[in-house]
Amino acid sequence: MEVSDRAVRLANAFGEGVYTENCPTRVALTRVTSKWAPLLLAALSDGEPLRWNELRRRATGITEKMLAQTLRMLEEDGYVHREARPVVPPHVEYSLTPAGEELTERLLALMVFVSDRALADEPAAG
Amino acid sequence: MEVSDRAVRLANAFGEGVYTENCPTRVALTRVTSKWAPLLLAALSDGEPLRWNELRRRATGITEKMLAQTLRMLEEDGYVHREARPVVPPHVEYSLTPAGEELTERLLALMVFVSDRALADEPAAG
Numbered sequence: 001m002e003v004s005d006r007a008v009r010l011a012n013a014f015g016e017g018v019y020t021e022n023c024p025t026r027v028a029l030t031r032v033t034s035k036w037a038p039l040l041l042a043a044l045s046d047g048e049p050l051r052w053n054e055l056r057r058r059a060t061g062i063t064e065k066m067l068a069q070t071l072r073m074l075e076e077d078g079y080v081h082r083e084a085r086p087v088v089p090p091h092v093e094y095s096l097t098p099a100g101e102e103l104t105e106r107l108l109a110l111m112v113f114v115s116d117r118a119l120a121d122e123p124a125a126g
Numbered sequence: 127m128e129v130s131d132r133a134v135r136l137a138n139a140f141g142e143g144v145y146t147e148n149c150p151t152r153v154a155l156t157r158v159t160s161k162w163a164p165l166l167l168a169a170l171s172d173g174e175p176l177r178w179n180e181l182r183r184r185a186t187g188i189t190e191k192m193l194a195q196t197l198r199m200l201e202e203d204g205y206v207h208r209e210a211r212p213v214v215p216p217h218v219e220y221s222l223t224p225a226g227e228e229l230t231e232r233l234l235a236l237m238v239f240v241s242d243r244a245l246a247d248e249p250a251a252g
Binding site: 024025026027028029030032033035038077078099102103106107109110111113114115117118119121 | 150151152153154155156158159161164203204225228229232233235236237239240241243244245247
């Protein structure tokens with residue numbers, strides 16, 4: 001398993017730094033799996049840029065504050081591109097960067113896998 | 127992107143249930159990305175069963191309590207197999223189940239990706 005070899009070597013290289021609070025990998029993993037990031041990334045994954053209100057509608061239950069915070073974090077990490085469109089009335093659009101697309105592909109593969117297993121454990125509906 | 131299509135359909139199907147506290151997908155994702163689970167899964171990913179003390183040594187900084195809790199959680203979710211070996215002295219070994227191997231492959235792909243990006247952002251060492 002090539003990826004696994006990479007990960008083991010990474011873990012060994014970090015040594016004592018692995019998974020301490022400030023370990024860059026731990027921090028980066030926590031950010032992309034935080035409460036709302038996966039849902040916003042999934043919403044943007046079909047390639048269509050989305051406006052603020054559209055993202056808010058897709059992430060049922062998100063507050064304005066958490067939407068702003070999560071989008072800013074994803075922008076800082078280079079996964080989401082924010083573009084102010086000079087139209088009348090002006091509006092802002094969000095889309096995945098190429099790195100965001102690569103990230104989302106991996107994240108969704110993980111989400112779909114755990115989701116299938118979690119749902120298989122649920123009592124059958126109807 | 128096939129996985130993405132699946133994820134969008136999943137999200138639509140869940141409707142209002144998506145990402146609420148009790149959403150099974152959210153809960154399952156939180157469990158496998160919790161503080162110590164990724165490191166224990168990575169440690170087991172080379173296929174060699176490991177004993178308690180070996181796992182503890184690999185997960186620098188983990189407490190006995192968190193090691194027990196995380197292993198029990200991974201066992202409950204069907205990702206880790208616990209086997210008491212009837213030898214003298216008796217000991218217990220942990221290994222990945224087939225589902226655990228599939229999970230870890232996906233999780234490591236995500237971890238290696240975010241790790242590479244996080245480390246590229248760090249100031250160069252030396």
